[in-house]
Amino acid sequence: MKDNSLNDIKYIKQCFNIARKGLGHVSPNPLVGALLVKNGKVIGKGYHKKSGHAHAEVNAINNSTKNVAGATLYCNLEPCCHTNKKTPPCVPLIINSKIKRVVISNLDPNKEVNGKGVKQLREARIEVLTGILEKEGSELNKVYFKYAQKKNPYVTLKIAQSLDGKISEAKNKQTWLTGKESIQYVHKLRSEYDAILVGANTIKVDNPLLTVREVKGRNPIRIVIDGKLSIPLSSRVLDNNEPEKTWIFTSQKSNLRKLKQLENKGVKIFSIKPATDKKINIKSVLTILAKNKITSVLVEGGQEIFSQFFNQKLFDEMIILQNPKILGKGLSSFNSTDLKKLHMREIKQLGADLRIVYDSK
């Protein structure tokens, strides 16, 4: 029995590792890895590669080097049993393949599955074990879980700051703070999120491309919160070979000429009502993004945007990239007056910088 549990943990960990290969490609689906083990040997592996493509379980069965009858299937997420989607459900395939035992980390939070997959497997007299490394599994699929449970994207604030909490030397002054290791890391992050979000001021001051260049990976959707429709048409974020990959949220409906010019540049415009303080309502933005299948958002600046997400508790995670500079006078990362406490999850040195990851709870 003891050996069995140790093996279960070992194989589920391997599922996590192969599942991660789908990062940046599977959204709005979860990251899933699957292993088939027979007589103590791995006979098949698979992971979910891309939304719309085959599930991990199917890939593991198809890649198997031996007959899978009698094997144990390891899978970090409960196999699916619902049919209103792009690919056929996995549970019938598992049953038909005469797999003997299924070991799972997390139940699927999707209401169409959520325990029903396990139930069907058990009804077919397959032994099912759930909850192996459950915490690690939900951490791996934090984006999918948030999106499935709250119908809202997973939001990460990424803040590059000096040791004394400044994001630039002065308001409206571009300041390069972090080193090349941090920049590479940010580009990797971008490739893993569905969308990047910045305020209009960041566009005007830094004029960033917001694309993935320092590492291999796909570009996310670029979202600009621009209440007054004030960003210049020459902004680099509008240089776009991929139509509709830049989205602007504005409360400015009347400036038809600018709206037209932006649309001509391939930009998708979302006109929303301003909040009482004339600011764009961030909560509404997130709701609209969720409806447009954006499951994860990386917020990259600036102070005003960080503060809104922070004060309204509309974020899940905060990544601080802290450079060992002192700026003294300068623009602080936040302008709020609320005293709030975060929970530190991870610390890592990135070149001369420090990366600190905090959870919002």
Next chain:
Amino acid sequence: MKDNSLNDIKYIKQCFNIARKGLGHVSPNPLVGALLVKNGKVIGKGYHKKSGHAHAEVNAINNSTKNVAGATLYCNLEPCCHTNKKTPPCVPLIINSKIKRVVISNLDPNKEVNGKGVKQLREARIEVLTGILEKEGSELNKVYFKYAQKKNPYVTLKIAQSLDGKISEAKNKQTWLTGKESIQYVHKLRSEYDAILVGANTIKVDNPLLTVREVKGRNPIRIVIDGKLSIPLSSRVLDNNEPEKTWIFTSQKSNLRKLKQLENKGVKIFSIKPATDKKINIKSVLTILAKNKITSVLVEGGQEIFSQFFNQKLFDEMIILQNPKILGKGLSSFNSTDLKKLHMREIKQLGADLRIVYDSK
């Protein structure tokens, strides 16, 4: 040969470890540990316990369980050979004890020794090896090296701040930022430094005791920079059972009544000329402290004092105790406008806080 070097490294590391026991007690002397090894066995150990007491080498020889003739002496600092001091020199004792070999980490930077000790040992046909773990040795004795070479105290800025670089919620508002693990650590630090230094405003706002209470250890000298002699007589830093352990630097010579009242409370007053900007000249303060045998200073606040030390590059090390709170608006740790870069040396989690140590170079 190879085995020999490995043993040399092993024993010198042991010297560092026993030397550290003197931390907080040996100033203005160095931290020194000594080992005697004969036929592959440690036959004697000793360390410098307190300024004015016996040196490590003497203690090792006196504690020896066997005849030390023919033994190897390990010692992290070059044995002394000068006579204008409290205790007799070690070199003649080593020679007379017929020790065969001496292994040293650092030469003594004190001009009275600095290689002369080694020379005398070699002239007595003792084999001497120097430079073993030299970097670690000078790190251990960073205070002693700075003081001997620059005739100035080793200065550490200790800053407790929020994640966004704020030291309090507002100017003149006391804010408790860090957790109990950090507070214990600060008390331990205090017990290891000769003096703590703060500005008058920190006394007025926080009214701290600046003593060692959370751990065992001796109290350092408490130094207040109070140009205008403005701290209240009721300040806790003046509650003093140990006379002359609170020192005030002021440019106010004419307020004889307050001066008398402070002196009656056992305070030592240093009247110095103000700098052109009417501020107390920090550089002069450090020179005076050095003359008064203060070899190390822990600077604990506030913003004005941190900024002066920082802008004038009058510090060696900065310890940030960073709590995962966001204060938003509030008092920043620094008010300077200079962009300066530090070198991160160490990161450690202290409860919910992060301790980050930076070198000034």
